[in-house]
Amino acid sequence: xxNIDMGKLINSIKMEFFSIADNVGLARVTVxxxxxxxxxxxxxxxxxxxxxxxxxxNAIIHGYExxxxxxxxxxxxxxxxxxxxVVEDKGKGIENVKQALEPAYSSDPERMGLGFVFMQSFMDxxxxxxxxxxxxxxxxxxxxxx
Amino acid sequence: xxxxxKHYGTTLKVSVGGExxxxxxxxxxxxxxxxxxxxxxxxxxxxxxxxVFIDSSGLGVIxxxxxxxxKAGRTMVISGVQPQVERILELxxxxxxxxxxxxxTDALSQLS
Numbered sequence: 369x370x371n372i373d374m375g376k377l378i379n380s381i382k383m384e385f386f387s388i389a390d391n392v393g394l395a396r397v398t399v400x401x402x403x404x405x406x407x408x409x410x411x412x413x414x415x416x417x418x419x420x421x422x423x424x425x426n427a428i429i430h431g432y433e434x435x436x437x438x439x440x441x442x443x444x445x446x447x448x449x450x451x452x453x454v455v456e457d458k459g460k461g462i463e464n465v466k467q468a469l470e471p472a473y474s475s476d477p478e479r480m481g482l483g484f485v486f487m488q489s490f491m492d493x494x495x496x497x498x499x500x501x502x503x504x505x506x507x508x509x510x511x512x513x514x
Numbered sequence: 515x516x517x518x519x520k521h522y523g524t525t526l527k528v529s530v531g532g533e534x535x536x537x538x539x540x541x542x543x544x545x546x547x548x549x550x551x552x553x554x555x556x557x558x559x560x561x562x563x564x565x566v567f568i569d570s571s572g573l574g575v576i577x578x579x580x581x582x583x584x585k586a587g588r589t590m591v592i593s594g595v596q597p598q599v600e601r602i603l604e605l606x607x608x609x610x611x612x613x614x615x616x617x618x619t620d621a622l623s624q625l626s
Contacts, residue, residue: 389537396535396567414567414598421569425536482570482606489605 372493374509375448379405387428387438387457395424395442395455402444403451406512415490416451416510420444422483423455423506431459431504451510453491458503465496517545525625526556527618531564534572543575550579550588557625558583561618563594573606580612593621 381402385391399420403413424440432438441456462468469484488494491508498504515532526549534542550558558579565572576592583590591613595603603609615621 389535389539392536393533411598411601414601417567418569418602421535421567421571425569425571428536482573486570486602486605 372450372509374450374452378446378448380443380445382441382443384439384441386436387432387434387440388436389425389428391440392421392424392428395440396421398442399444399453402446403510406446406451408451408510408512412510416453419487419490419508420453420455422486423453423508426483426506427455427457427459427504430462431457433460447512449512450492451512453506453508455506455508456503461500461502461504462496462498463500465498469494469496515542517542519549521553521556522559522622523626524556525559525622526550526553527559527561529561529564533567534565534575535567535569536571539571539575542572543578546575546579547582550583554586557588558590559618559621559625560590560592561594562592562599563596565599566596568599568602570606573602573608576612577608589625591615591621591624593618 379402381398383398385394396417400413400417403416424442427440428434438459443454445452471481471485487508492511493509495507496504515530515534515538518529520527528546528549580590593615595614603614613624
């Protein structure tokens with residue numbers, strides 16, 4: 369999925385915040401604000417909010433195992449042809465990314481293993497780069513209509 | 515997130531408002547568990563008409579309560595779900611196991 373033509377970069381926000389549950393909403397609103405500047409349906413916007421929420425929640429819950437003073441980095445960029453959301457943590461990393469992307473995979477019984485399912489369902493592209501002990505980068509892209 | 519409670523016979527109606535994400539999941543879980551422990555004979559009706567957002571953290575709380583109630587021979591249903599939330603419930607598969615009703619009266623009649 370690399371080397372796709374995303375078109376010109378129109379707007380971008382980079383933010384870093386503590387790995388606190390209350391910040392998930394903040395990240396979601398920021399992503400939705402940039403996304404809403406593109407020509408997307410309300411349905412698309414809702415889906416993008418869920419995808420962003422899942423990625424940031426994963427970073428806090430799994431990446432940092434709920435430690436609150438770590439840093440989550442979110443970058444949301446609106447290109448001519450794509451909206452791109454990057455969520456990065458420097459946490460423990462995912463041992464087996466392929467397995468983690470499968471539906472119903474969860475290390476916590478109260479969570480449903482739906483995080484990556486929603487990200488995959490609601491975005492057009494999902495890329496997960498992870499290294500044990502070094503962290504995880506989730507890159508999601510949604511195609512924008514011309 | 516905010517929660518209000520009403521009784522209809524053996525049904526406990528819990529109205530929830532706001533965004534059900536990781537930021538409120540623990541509080542939501544604690545409040546529901548406290549209510550379900552305090553009123554051990556009741557079934558649960560979750561009024562979702564004021565829920566504007568849900569993700570897998572919120573879904574996890576719902577599914578967890580459903581499992582607990584089922585084990586105790588109790589049940590739960592959800593009413594008044596907004597379209598964007600309904601889509602998430604549908605995709606999660608929760609709608610296959612938990613009854614979801616547009617109107618509260620339909621949900622209540624399922625429990626009585």
